Amino acid sequence: MNILILGSGGREHAFAWKLAQSQLCDRLYIAPGNAGTASVGTNIPISYNDFEAVAETIIKNDIELVIVGPEEPLVNGIVDYIESRSDLSKIKIIGPNKAGAQLEGSKDYSKNFMQKHGIPTASSRTFTIEDLAIGLEYLETLPLPIVLKADGLAAGKGVIIAEKHKDAEQAFTEMLVDGKFGSAGSKVVVEQFLKGIELSVFVLCDGENYKILPEAKDYKRIGENDTGLNTGGMGAVSPVIFADANFLRKVEEKVVKPTLRGLKSEGIKYVGFIFIGLMNIKGEPFVIEYNVRMGDPETEVVLPRIQSDFAMLMAATAKGNLNDFDLKISPQVAVTTVLVAGGYPGEYEKGKVISGSDKTEDVHVYHAGTTFNGNAETVTNGGRVMALTGVANSLENAVRKSQRAAQVIQYDGKYFRHDIGMDLIRYND
Ligand code: AMP
Numbered sequence: 502m503n504i505l506i507l508g509s510g511g512r513e514h515a516f517a518w519k520l521a522q523s524q525l526c527d528r529l530y531i532a533p534g535n536a537g538t539a540s541v542g543t544n545i546p547i548s549y550n551d552f553e554a555v556a557e558t559i560i561k562n563d564i565e566l567v568i569v570g571p572e573e574p575l576v577n578g579i580v581d582y583i584e585s586r587s588d589l590s591k592i593k594i595i596g597p598n599k600a601g602a603q604l605e606g607s608k609d610y611s612k613n614f615m616q617k618h619g620i621p622t623a624s625s626r627t628f629t630i631e632d633l634a635i636g637l638e639y640l641e642t643l644p645l646p647i648v649l650k651a652d653g654l655a656a657g658k659g660v661i662i663a664e665k666h667k668d669a670e671q672a673f674t675e676m677l678v679d680g681k682f683g684s685a686g687s688k689v690v691v692e693q694f695l696k697g698i699e700l701s702v703f704v705l706c707d708g709e710n711y712k713i714l715p716e717a718k719d720y721k722r723i724g725e726n727d728t729g730l731n732t733g734g735m736g737a738v739s740p741v742i743f744a745d746a747n748f749l750r751k752v753e754e755k756v757v758k759p760t761l762r763g764l765k766s767e768g769i770k771y772v773g774f775i776f777i778g779l780m781n782i783k784g785e786p787f788v789i790e791y792n793v794r795m796g797d798p799e800t801e802v803v804l805p806r807i808q809s810d811f812a813m814l815m816a817a818t819a820k821g822n823l824n825d826f827d828l829k830i831s832p833q834v835a836v837t838t839v840l841v842a843g844g845y846p847g848e849y850e851k852g853k854v855i856s857g858s859d860k861t862e863d864v865h866v867y868h869a870g871t872t873f874n875g876n877a878e879t880v881t882n883g884g885r886v887m888a889l890t891g892v893a894n895s896l897e898n899a900v901r902k903s904q905r906a907a908q909v910i911q912y913d914g915k916y917f918r919h920d921i922g923m924d925l926i927r928y929n930d
């Protein structure tokens with residue numbers, strides 16, 4: 502089977518690395534990919550938002566299976582596009598159609614979905630510019646902090662947690678009146694603040710059946726001890742110590758099953774990943790958000806724990822055979838530390854030569870923002886540069902392996918957090 506992965510991050514390198522181990526995978530393509538994916542497959546320099554170019558790539562390379570990494574093409578309807586082309590009718594694609602992708606593409610849609618299908622979540626109200634005055638009055642009545650969310654995709658920047666009423670009113674006005682976040686902010690969801698511990702659960706769906714993949718915890722803030730600006734993710738750990746079997750059972754019964762029943766009752770055949778962002782509040786799960794894809798860097802700790810053949814798992818998903826699939830998960834702990842460019846998540850430079858990857862030991866090196874320069878050297882090409890995953894029998898050892906590699910790899914302006922997983926080492930019930 503020839504497989505095409507769409508995307509260019511650490512998530513896609515982890516997918517490519519895992520698929521390349523399978524007997525079932527003949528040729529592997531990544532569009533556009535990065536310097537890391539080039540070592541396990543063939544990069545195709547096209548944009549995944551250019552659906553015609555994707556279709557051409559599929560035809561030219563006899564692709565049978567497409568795995569969509571990021572949310573943007575899904576929300577823009579890449580699955581519907583491929584399904585609409587009679588010349589691509591045999592292509593299997595892992596990712597939901599446009600209707601399913603609304604779970605991530607519209608916060609208003611996903612809040613309504615959760616309320617309608619009895620899925621525990623923070624209470625909320627949605628406002629547009631027509632209700633500006635009512636909205637501002639409503640904000641006054643809310644306890645602090647106040648959570649404001651732009652309805653549409655905003656590259657992970659659309660959530661504001663205001664500590665003062667004045668800040669909430671300002672952010673609300675900026676989104677609705679001044680067009681901050683563009684059309685993504687033309688609706689604003691105002692939500693109750695949930696206090697608890699966050700983690701993510703991943704579900705793989707074949708349209709009928711599902712498998713729950715290993716859960717993970719992400720470290721979103723740029724600074725140590727969870728300080729400073731939000732990022733795409735500075736590290737991740739799997740498994741998550743505070744998500745015990747009892748909690749995960751509640752997640753399955755109160756969140757996963759009602760979500761899949763809800764999708765079905767909305768007439769949505771969902772094939773692909775659902776990433777459920779959860780708050781654990783005194784042992785009870787509440788949904789913060791849905792994403793319609795795997796997380797990054799969560800994939801870089803989830804995939805190393807999957808012992809089953811990943812191409813077979815993807816093929817079973819595409820064929821609707823997940824119920825017959827024996828998913829094997831390693832009990833080991835995986836910890837990833839993300840190396841970023843100096844200045845990230847603000848302005849940063851690209852093109853810094855990366856060295857030391859060949860000197861790392863006993864660690865998975867997943868490339869994210871990397872490419873080759875004119876001298877065929879590997880250079881930085883994004884804010885998040887690499888994710889370094891240590892796998893071990895204990896959290897301490899997995900942290901040590903990941904951190905050691907983070908010291909060894911070098912480039913100008915390198916920054917990473919030294920405390921990934923440390924809170925979980927200290928955690929006790
Ligand atoms: P999202 O883009 O929905 O993942 O939100 C980004 C981050 O904001 C989440 O990962 C949480 O840390 C935080 N967040 C979102 N909604 C809430 C909420 N209702 N209560 C507390 N924190 C939240």
Ligand code: GLY
Binds near residue numbers: 733734796799
């Ligand atoms: N790490 C968070 C995300 O992938 O959305």
